[in-house]
Amino acid sequence: MINKKFQVKSKHGLHLRPATELIKITSQFDGEITINKNGIEVNGKSILGILSLGIEKNNWIIIKIEGEEEESFIKILGDFFGREE
Amino acid sequence: MDYLYKINNNNGITIKQFVSDLEGYETLEDLTKTSGTGKRRIRYPEFGSLGLLFLKFFKNHVSGQIYLLENRKNSYFYSLSFEEKKRFLESIKHLNVPLFVICGHKPLKRDVSLFREYNFPLYYTRDKRKDARDKIERYLNFIFAKKISIHGVLMDVFGIGILIRGKSGIGKSELAIDLLEKRHRLVADDLVIVHRNGEFITGYGLNNSPFAFHIEARGVGLINIKNLFGVEAIRVKKRVEIIIDLVSGDKIDNANFDRIRVKPQFENLLDLEIPKYTIPVTYSKNLANLIEVVALTHIATIMGQGAVDAINENINKSQKKQVIDKYFFIADDE
Numbered sequence: 001m002i003n004k005k006f007q008v009k010s011k012h013g014l015h016l017r018p019a020t021e022l023i024k025i026t027s028q029f030d031g032e033i034t035i036n037k038n039g040i041e042v043n044g045k046s047i048l049g050i051l052s053l054g055i056e057k058n059n060w061i062i063i064k065i066e067g068e069e070e071e072s073f074i075k076i077l078g079d080f081f082g083r084e085e
Numbered sequence: 086m087d088y089l090y091k092i093n094n095n096n097g098i099t100i101k102q103f104v105s106d107l108e109g110y111e112t113l114e115d116l117t118k119t120s121g122t123g124k125r126r127i128r129y130p131e132f133g134s135l136g137l138l139f140l141k142f143f144k145n146h147v148s149g150q151i152y153l154l155e156n157r158k159n160s161y162f163y164s165l166s167f168e169e170k171k172r173f174l175e176s177i178k179h180l181n182v183p184l185f186v187i188c189g190h191k192p193l194k195r196d197v198s199l200f201r202e203y204n205f206p207l208y209y210t211r212d213k214r215k216d217a218r219d220k221i222e223r224y225l226n227f228i229f230a231k232k233i234s235i236h237g238v239l240m241d242v243f244g245i246g247i248l249i250r251g252k253s254g255i256g257k258s259e260l261a262i263d264l265l266e267k268r269h270r271l272v273a274d275d276l277v278i279v280h281r282n283g284e285f286i287t288g289y290g291l292n293n294s295p296f297a298f299h300i301e302a303r304g305v306g307l308i309n310i311k312n313l314f315g316v317e318a319i320r321v322k323k324r325v326e327i328i329i330d331l332v333s334g335d336k337i338d339n340a341n342f343d344r345i346r347v348k349p350q351f352e353n354l355l356d357l358e359i360p361k362y363t364i365p366v367t368y369s370k371n372l373a374n375l376i377e378v379v380a381l382t383h384i385a386t387i388m389g390q391g392a393v394d395a396i397n398e399n400i401n402k403s404q405k406k407q408v409i410d411k412y413f414f415i416a417d418d419e
Binding site: 040042043045049052054 | 233234236253254274275276278290291294296297299300301307
């Protein structure tokens, strides 16, 4: 299991379109992914959960990931949150 | 109001926040109006015992605890003279009391200035003592309650709060839509926050988010339940009484599956035992009907009419009697 903190760099935060892209990535993963903001934890594969968190630019989130290929996935997620567009 | 949903609020809330949150529910008037006190923090969800302070017993006081004064003809505080009040405040000035709430008659101006002198904010409420105590403690209990977030759907089915869990893609949201079609009510989809409220677990969603009362169904997209089904289909919060775990049908261990629920399953949620049902999902199963039956069974069990109990009772009875029911020979002889 990996626990990692990320800062969201995307200009408008995780609004509808980026969240959909995030779901596309996380859905390919077989194990469990959770996203945690301010202590509220949501399933990383559920779009409504992620949208309800209202993640904005420069917010810190904690990703918890467990399963096979977790290391390669956390790298992909790191790239995703680091994007600035 | 993001802070409302902060899990495990150990840092307390500021007086400013406290007063503005309670506005319209319990109106508190700032009498002392000292600047800079708005940042003081309340750190305990219960009023302190004022009598112990009068008796100069301070061990019971928790730092950041608030007190409720009563200014009525028969109350102790009312009977004190100005000098005695001053002596009382002098004796407690080393304690961290973020504020005093006073009810009953409005205190005299010189009393208020006394509180100002010792830097204790004083807030006045028109409510009776019992009402003020109830309202404020209910609010503080909510703020300080331990909360956890759960991935699932919370529905109100026949007045029973049912929390449906399961892996993503198993059909929680579709089941919720089925139940909505049967005129049951949705509390939250995907992100359910639960907190303990005495002997109950209360669940709710992030109601102030733009995605509150939405459901996401595969292939359909986001659905606004409030617009589509109307206000009768939603509910702000609900006590969680049953947990339903949906599991994939082929993963069920048939040999060990308790088919008649001789031993009810429970799940520990915030130190309370909540009845849990594990339901295998297969095609051609009408889950919405099944959930309705679960809710009704639960109501029957609460009323003492549980099926398993009743059968057990009947078995015991018939074993004792060892005779065949006489109606077997009489009725319907065709």
